[in-house]
């Protein structure tokens with residue numbers, strides 16, 4: 246689906262089309278001006294993005310975050326990416342959503358939990374560190 250948009254075969258409200266990626270409006274925006282930024286290549290998740298494409302792709306995401314804010318007169322933005330879980334389209338995409346103070350967005354439902362103790366927290370930190 247997003248490959249079709251990149252190729253120009255599927256209609257979309259394009260914001261920008263560059264070698265590093267294509268940005269277009271989400272058809273079901275959280276707020277109007279909600280943009281999706283996708284790499285031209287079909288990559289499913291962030292882990293699939295080659296190291297040499299990071300600066301170009303995220304540079305584009307950064308420019309869009311600035312542009313969504315200034316272009317729409319927004320107070321700021323929410324920039325987010327789902328990987329695999331809750332990822333509705335299996336083509337890497339970053340959401341850039343305009344935010345305004347008092348816009349009513351409570352954020353996503355993020356239930357908070359607590360570590361049983363410091364040892365458990367250290368174990369989680371160590372497991373992530375070991376995987377880097």
Ligand SMILES: [Zn+2]
Pocket residue numbers: 246247248249286287288335336
């Ligand atoms: Zn694709």
